[in-house]
Every structure is written in structure tokens, then in C-alpha cells.
Amino acid sequence: MLRPSVSIPRRGRGPLWRDPAVRALFFQVLLLAMVLGAIGFLIHNTMANLDARGIRTGFEFLDRRAGFPVSQTLIDYSSNTSTYGRTFLVGLANTLLVSALGIVAATIIGFLVGLARLSPNWLLARLAGAYVEIFRNIPLLLQILFWYFAVLRTLPSPRQSLSLLDSFYLNVRGLIMPAPEAQAGFMATPLALAAAVVGVIALVIIARRRQAATGQQWPVLPLSLLLLIGLPLATFWMTGAPLEWSTPELSGFNFRGGMQVLPELVALWLALSIYTAAFIAETVRSGIQSVPHGQTEAARSLSLPGRLTMRRIVIPQAMRVMVPQVTNQYLNLIKNSSLATAIGYPDLVAVFAGTTLNQTGQAIEVMTMTMLVYLSISLIVSALMNLYNARMSLKER
Amino acid sequence: MSAIARDTDESLIASRPPPTPQGGVMYWLRTRLFSGPVNSVVSIVTLLLIVRLVWPVIDWALIQADWVGSSRADCTSEGACWVFISTRWSQIVYGFYPLAERWRVDIVLGLFFALIAWLVIPRLPGKKSVALMGLVGLPIIAWVLLLGGMFGLPHVPTRAWGGLMLTLTIAAVGIVGSLPLGVVLALGRRSKMPLVRAVCVIFIEFWRGVPLITVLFMSSVMLPLFVPANVEFDKLLRALIGIMLFWSAYMAEVVRSGLQAIDKGQGEAGAALGLGYWLRMRLIILPQALKLVIPGIVNTFIALFKDTSLVLIIGLFDVLSIIQAGLTDSDWLGFAIEGYVFAALVFWVFCFGMSRYSQSLERRLHTGH
Numbered sequence: 001m002l003r004p005s006v007s008i009p010r011r012g013r014g015p016l017w018r019d020p021a022v023r024a025l026f027f028q029v030l031l032l033a034m035v036l037g038a039i040g041f042l043i044h045n046t047m048a049n050l051d052a053r054g055i056r057t058g059f060e061f062l063d064r065r066a067g068f069p070v071s072q073t074l075i076d077y078s079s080n081t082s083t084y085g086r087t088f089l090v091g092l093a094n095t096l097l098v099s100a101l102g103i104v105a106a107t108i109i110g111f112l113v114g115l116a117r118l119s120p121n122w123l124l125a126r127l128a129g130a131y132v133e134i135f136r137n138i139p140l141l142l143q144i145l146f147w148y149f150a151v152l153r154t155l156p157s158p159r160q161s162l163s164l165l166d167s168f169y170l171n172v173r174g175l176i177m178p179a180p181e182a183q184a185g186f187m188a189t190p191l192a193l194a195a196a197v198v199g200v201i202a203l204v205i206i207a208r209r210r211q212a213a214t215g216q217q218w219p220v221l222p223l224s225l226l227l228l229i230g231l232p233l234a235t236f237w238m239t240g241a242p243l244e245w246s247t248p249e250l251s252g253f254n255f256r257g258g259m260q261v262l263p264e265l266v267a268l269w270l271a272l273s274i275y276t277a278a279f280i281a282e283t284v285r286s287g288i289q290s291v292p293h294g295q296t297e298a299a300r301s302l303s304l305p306g307r308l309t310m311r312r313i314v315i316p317q318a319m320r321v322m323v324p325q326v327t328n329q330y331l332n333l334i335k336n337s338s339l340a341t342a343i344g345y346p347d348l349v350a351v352f353a354g355t356t357l358n359q360t361g362q363a364i365e366v367m368t369m370t371m372l373v374y375l376s377i378s379l380i381v382s383a384l385m386n387l388y389n390a391r392m393s394l395k396e397r
Numbered sequence: 398m399s400a401i402a403r404d405t406d407e408s409l410i411a412s413r414p415p416p417t418p419q420g421g422v423m424y425w426l427r428t429r430l431f432s433g434p435v436n437s438v439v440s441i442v443t444l445l446l447i448v449r450l451v452w453p454v455i456d457w458a459l460i461q462a463d464w465v466g467s468s469r470a471d472c473t474s475e476g477a478c479w480v481f482i483s484t485r486w487s488q489i490v491y492g493f494y495p496l497a498e499r500w501r502v503d504i505v506l507g508l509f510f511a512l513i514a515w516l517v518i519p520r521l522p523g524k525k526s527v528a529l530m531g532l533v534g535l536p537i538i539a540w541v542l543l544l545g546g547m548f549g550l551p552h553v554p555t556r557a558w559g560g561l562m563l564t565l566t567i568a569a570v571g572i573v574g575s576l577p578l579g580v581v582l583a584l585g586r587r588s589k590m591p592l593v594r595a596v597c598v599i600f601i602e603f604w605r606g607v608p609l610i611t612v613l614f615m616s617s618v619m620l621p622l623f624v625p626a627n628v629e630f631d632k633l634l635r636a637l638i639g640i641m642l643f644w645s646a647y648m649a650e651v652v653r654s655g656l657q658a659i660d661k662g663q664g665e666a667g668a669a670l671g672l673g674y675w676l677r678m679r680l681i682i683l684p685q686a687l688k689l690v691i692p693g694i695v696n697t698f699i700a701l702f703k704d705t706s707l708v709l710i711i712g713l714f715d716v717l718s719i720i721q722a723g724l725t726d727s728d729w730l731g732f733a734i735e736g737y738v739f740a741a742l743v744f745w746v747f748c749f750g751m752s753r754y755s756q757s758l759e760r761r762l763h764t765g766h
Contacts, residue, residue: 028592035596042623049622121436122429123443137748138741139703141710142717146741149724150733335608342710349610363618371607371615378606 046364061360062088068355070346072262084356091351092373098268098347099334105273106333107326110280117285128281136278141339143275148267148343155263158254167247169255175266176248179259183242192235199231200224264345268337276333280326287322288314320392324385331378338374348373458738469729481732482739485723492559492714498551501542502562508535509565517754519761532573539566555633559714561743563633567640567705567715572698574641579648580687584678586649587656597649604646609704612639617711636708644701651693655686688762695755699748706744716743 016022050057062085069079074093077086116128135143153172156162161169161176169176207218236243248258291314299309341350348370357366430440461476464483472478482489491499512531515521543566546552558566585597604612616639620630659682667677687694709718720736723729 024590028590031593031596045625046622049626052626119439120429120432121439121443123440123447127443127447133749134745137699137703137745137752139706139717139744141706142737142741142744145717145721146734146737150737154731154733338608338610339707339710341610349608349614353611353614357614357618363622367611367615367619371611374608374611375603375606379602 061362087356088352091348095347098337101269102272102333106276109277113281114284132278140275143271147270152263174263175261176255176258178245178247181244185239186242188239189232189236193232196227196231199227264343268345279329283325287318290321291317477735481735490561493557505539560719564715568702570637571640571701575644575648578645582649583652601646601649604643612643613711647697651690655690659686
């Protein structure tokens with residue numbers, strides 16, 4: 001009864017080009033042939049061109065002496081003895097420095113502006129909205145050039161520096177500020193800080209387990225702060241405060257002592273932070289708005305106080321939306337830091353893909369190495385993000 | 398019964414007056430700005446901040462500014478010297494395009510803006526055919542007119558292109574090229590054929606992982622190595638290829654997010670009606686998916702438009718680099734702020750306009766409930 005009385009006739013094989021499996025195979029083989037052909041064509045051309053120009057491929061050039069100065073070196077570098085391989089590391093370190101500084105500042109500004117946009121205060125919300133609309137619609141390169149050429153390059157010479165507290169000076173050569181000089185025994189303090197961080201993580205885990213098991217809460221926040229600030233400070237004093245400050249002093253036409261932050265770094269840092277903050281602010285706003293209003297109302301009907309509603313109900317749910325997008329913005333910031341080359345901040349692209357490439361002519365090797373750096377940062381971060389998304393996604397049945 | 402009556406006050410509550418209509422400036426101020434002590438302090442501080450920040454800018458840019466003149470000697474007041482911009486106006490628009498041939502640029506720009514206006518003003522009819530004409534006809538007209546070398550028009554090498562016309566050319570080519578490429582890549586990434594998927598994933602992730610600067614560097618130092626020695630590649634063309642490939646990867650990810658949002662049943666219903674893959678995509682899936690991701694597509698357009706300024710680094714003269722070059726003119730030193738503010742205004746107007754248009758389009762196309 002359940003079977004159809006008329007049996008459906010078995011389909012014949014039909015022509016071969018109607019079979020989906022055969023067609024799929026055909027198209028994939030075709031694509032593979034095209035891709036391989038294109039790659040082969042490029043390699044063939046490149047080899048011929050390199051031959052014609054007398055360029056030898058290979059990475060031997062990395063061991064040759066570089067012989068050009070770099071204006072900011074975080075690791076040991078000297079134009080006389082260091083190699084081209086070293087310039088790669090110097091540039092990479094500078095890229096990472098400005099990226100890290102930018103990420104911290106952009107996060108702080110972005111969260112403040114994003115929250116201000118949601119403020120019930122009309123004026124504050126509009127001001128934050130204007131910030132976002134102005135800065136995200138102007139090219140980053142233009143903002144970098146503005147800060148560098150229109151602001152920092154027009155500052156007075158060292159003798160007429162703008163000064164703050166007689167220890168910070170701002171002039172056309174950059175920001176000059178006191179430099180900490182570690183004495184013997186200083187290493188104990190960062191070690192203590194690391195220990196404190198480990199301690200805080202342990203504390204949070206134990207407190208969470210305890211709350212899950214017994215319902216009792218520990219004052220985690222004050223304890224963590226005490227640990228984070230107290231332990232390094234106590235270590236610092238117990239080892240005899242082994243840190244001295246070298247304060248800058250004007251002598252002749254320039255400053256002596258202290259440390260100098262390049263104006264290029266300041267301009268790049270300002271522009272990257274302000275620009276990225278506008279995008280982070282939008283992410284924060286949309287993240288918080290994505291939490292349905294019913295959630296807040298439910299929390300209120302359970303008579304949770306406002307701060308607890310924010311901390312336990314709204315923010316954890318907003319985070320699920322915000323974290324991937326904010327991470328994306330961090331990646332953009334790292335990639336955008338390559339615009340440094342426009343104002344001569346010695347980042348990876350300016351030093352390695354710029355000067356080193358021009359001096360050695362090893363375009364393929366240099367560009368490949370440079371791109372691989374950015375590519376691996378991107379791929380590692382997106383892999384981590386996929387893990388995060390898998391853990392955080394709503395478990396639906 | 399009587400116990401209840403005794404305990405209850407049986408007199409009626411006196412009727413209260415209806416709530417007074419809440420409106421007016423004072424009510425608005427009270428609820429939006431001065432609803433509590435904290436809010437009041439915030440309002441006052443913000444107001445002071447705005448006055449301190451905005452007023453000097455207005456004063457500098459509009460009230461104290463110099464508008465007319467022909468040299469820096471005409472800039473006598475305290476404020477901005479817009480003479481710097483007005484004397485360079487033609488360069489900012491046309492770059493180094495030969496003076497006698499500038500009518501060609503005018504025609505292309507006129508057609509371009511007319512096309513945009515036609516598409517933007519909702520009342521005008523025939524959007525689809527106009528858009529199609531614009532997508533196919535305008536590039537051909539622009540190519541013939543701007544480059545020349547045929548129909549008796551003198552050839553103008555791309556070296557001479559610059560300013561706003563170059564910025565718009567790069568942006569338009571980038572937008573027109575990267576969207577279809579992005580759609581194809583997005584479809585490929587969702588293909589059931591593993592090899593097609595792999596090729597698309599690698600392509601997309603590669604371009605999304607590297608900065609545009611390195612792509613432009615690559616297109617200017619490596620592309621000449623990739624082609625046979627006798628093929629001469631124009632600098633602008635190289636940059637355009639790089640920009641198109643780079644942004645197509647971003648476009649692909651936006652389109653993919655739209656494809657993922659379409660219910661599987663839509664495609665299955667199409668297949669049940671006997672539609673093949675391409676018909677299904679063209680008639681059922683893509684129209685819905687693209688409509689969903691209009692904001693994302695326009696955001697990518699805006700990012701692309703802003704990033705056209707990066708061609709400064711490989712030595713093409715777009716709006717920003719023309720102004721940047723003007724700043725080093727020894728007759729006009731010290732007008733960096735005016736230059737950058739004006740360039741920022743140009744970019745801002747286009748980007749803000751695009752984002753507003755996308756919002757209105759979204760509202761208009763919203764056919765749901």
C-alpha cells in the first residue's frame with residue numbers, strides 16, 4: 001500500500017556530460033590545468049627576466065652587510081656590521097612596536113567613544129557620533145600625513161621646546177622624555193609582576209570553582225589588584241629600588257639624556273589609534289545594541305542591580321559579537337601600520353621592502369618574506385578566532 | 398462582606414488632572430541633558446569641549462579665512478588661506494592633463510556625475526537600464542576619451558593623469574572590477590567541488606592577509622618580472638590590477654556572508670523547479686544575498702575609495718599626492734593644514750555620501766515585514 005503502484009523506471013546512464021560527478025571532475029581538472037599553467041607561465045617569465053637582468057635568486061643576500069642607518073632600532077643594529085637579514089628583524093620589531101602601542105590606544109579610545117555614543121546624554125552621544133563619522137571617512141594615509149607634516153613638523157626647534165614638568169619635551173625632533181635605567185637586581189621586579197599575573201589567573205579559576213561549588217564569592221577584583229600592584233612594588237623596594245631615571249637636558253642645540261621618541265612614531269601612533277578607534281567604537285556600539293532589550297528587562301525583573309546587569313548579562317553577550325570584529329580591527333591596524341613608509345618610520349615595509357629591496361634588487365625574495373610576515377600574523381589570529389567562535393557560539397539543540 | 402466594606406475607604410479618589418503635554422525646549426533639555434547631577438555635569442563639560450574645539454575651527458576655516466587672491470601675499474588675515482587651494486584648483490581636478498584636452502575629462506566627469514545623480518534620485522525611471530549602460534558604456538567612453546589615440550584624439554599618456562579624475566578613475570575601475578570578481582570567488586568558496594573551493598580559499602586568504610601597500614609594491618616591482626620581457630605595462634594599469642585583485646577578496650567575503658544567510662530551502666526549491674546552478678544563482682540566490690549585504694558592499698566601496706590614496710606611495714598623483722606635492726612648492730610653504738583639510742573634505746564628502754546612500758537604499762529595498 002505504501003509503495004507507489006507504478007514503479008519509477010531506472011534512469012539510464014544518459015550522455016556523459018549530464019552526469020554531475022563527471023562534470024565536476026572535468027571542471028576541476030580544467031581549473032587545475034589553468035592554475036598550474038598560469039603559475040608555470042609566471043615562473044618561466046620570471047626566470048627569463050631575471051636571467052636577462054643578471055639577478056641571481058636566492059637568500060644569500062641576507063648575509064651581506066647592509067651598510068645603511070636605521071633611525072629607530074629596538075634590537076642591536078649598526079650600519080657597519082649588521083646584515084640585510086638583521087634589517088628584516090629591525091623592521092619587524094618596529095612594526096610590532098607601533099602595532100602594540102596602537103592597539104592599546106585604539107582599544108581605550110574606541111571603547112570610550114562607543115560607550116559615549118550610547119550615552120543617554122544627547123550632547124555626548126552626538127559628539128561621539130561626530131567623532132566616528134569624521135575619522136572613519138578620511139583616508140588613514142591622509143591622517144598620518146596630517147599629523148606628521150602639518151602638526152609635528154611645525155613644532156619649534158629643540159631650544160624652544162614645549163615642556164611639561166621640565167622632564168617631557170616636545171619639539172620638531174619628537175618627544176623627549178625621561179628614560180628608566182635599570183640597575184643590578186632590577187630583573188626581580190618584572191619577574192614578580194609575572195608571578196602576580198599567574199597568581200591572579202589561579203585566583204580567578206579557584207574563585208570561580210568555589211562559587212560554582214558552594215555559592216560563596218570571593219572579593220576577586222580587590223585581591224587581584226592588590227596582587228598585581230603590591231607584589232611588584234614590594235619586590236622593587238626590597239631589592240633597593242634599582243631603577244634610575246635619566247632626565248633629558250638641553251645642551252647646545254639638542255637634548256642629552258632621556259629617550260627620544262621619533263616624531264614619525266608619534267604621528268603614526270596617533271593616526272592609527274584615532275582611525276582604528278572610530279571603527280572599534282562602532283563595533284562596541286553594535287555589540288551592545290545587539291543584546292536584545294528583553295535580556296535587560298529580565299535581569300531587572302529579577303532585581304539585579306544595574307551594574308550587575310551590565311557585567312553579567314549584557315557584556316558577556318555583547319562580547320560574542322564584539323570580539324571577532326575587534327580582532328579584525330586589530331589585524332587591520334597591524335596591516336595599516338605599513339603606511340609608515342609614507343613618512344619614513346622604519347617599519348618592516350619601509351626598511352626591508354623599501355631600502356633593502358632597492359639596494360639588493362632581490363624583489364621576489366624580499367616581497368615574499370614581507371608578505372609572509374603579515375600573512376602568518378593574519379592566519380594565526382584568524383585560527384585563534386575560529387577556536388574562540390567555536391567555544392563561544394550559542395549551543396543550540 | 399461588611400467587614401471588607403468597613404475596612405475600605407469607600408470615597409472615590411479625587412480625579413487628577415490629565416498629564417500636562419510634555420514638550421518644548423525645556424522638557425527636552427531636562428530629559429536629554431539635565432536629567433540628573435551626573436548628566437548635567439557631563440553636558441556642561443561636553444558643551445565646553447565643543448566650544449573650545451569647534452569654535453576655533455570655524456573661526457579659522459570660515460570667518461578669518463582668505464578666499465580670493467592669486468598669491469600668498471593675498472593671505473593677510475589670521476585664518477586659513479584658501480587661496481592656496483583656489484590657485485591650484487585645476488591641478489587638483491585634472492592633474493597634469495594637457496590644457497587643450499581638458500574638455501574630454503569634463504565630458505567624462507559630467508557623464509559620471511549625471512549617472513550617479515540618475516541612480517541616486519529615486520523618482521527617475523529606468524534605473525536598471527541606466528545602470529547597465531553606465532557599467533558597460535561609460536567605461537568604454539571614458540577609456541576612449543581619457544586615453545585618446547583614436548578617432549583623431551591625441552594620445553594622453555596616463556603619466557599626465559592626476560588629481561580628482563585619477564582618484565575617481567581608480568575608484569570606479571576598482572569598484573566595477575572587484576564586485577563581479579568577488580561574487581565569482583564567493584560562489585567558488587561555497588562550491589561543492591573541493592578543488593574549486595581550495596583555489597578560492599587560498600586566493601581570498603592570501604589577499605586579505607597582506608597590506609595593500611605590499612600589493613602595490615609588488616605590482617610595481619614584481620609584475621614587470623612576471624610578464625614576457627617585450628610586454629610593456631603601464632604604471633597605472635599595474636596599480637589597477639593590484640587594487641582590483643586585492644579588493645575582490647574582501648568583496649568575496651562580504652558576498653559569502655550574504656550567501657550563507659540565505660535559507661537552503663531557496664536553492665532546493667529552485668532545483669525542484671528544474672533550474673540549473675547558474676539560473677538558480679542568478680534568479681534566486683544572488684538577488685536576495687546581495688540585497689542582504691548592501692551595507693557590507695558599500696563599506697568595502699568606501700574602504701576602497703579611501704585606499705585609492707595609497708597610490709601616492711608608488712608615485713601616482715591622485716588628489717592627495719597632488720596636494721602633498723603642492724605643499725613643497727617654495728612659493729607656498731607653510732600651508733600644510735589648508736592642503737590636508739581640503740583633501741580630507743574631498744574624501745569625506747564622497748565617503749559620507751556613499752554611506753548615507755547605502756542607508757537609504759537599505760530602507761528602500763527592505764521588503765520584509
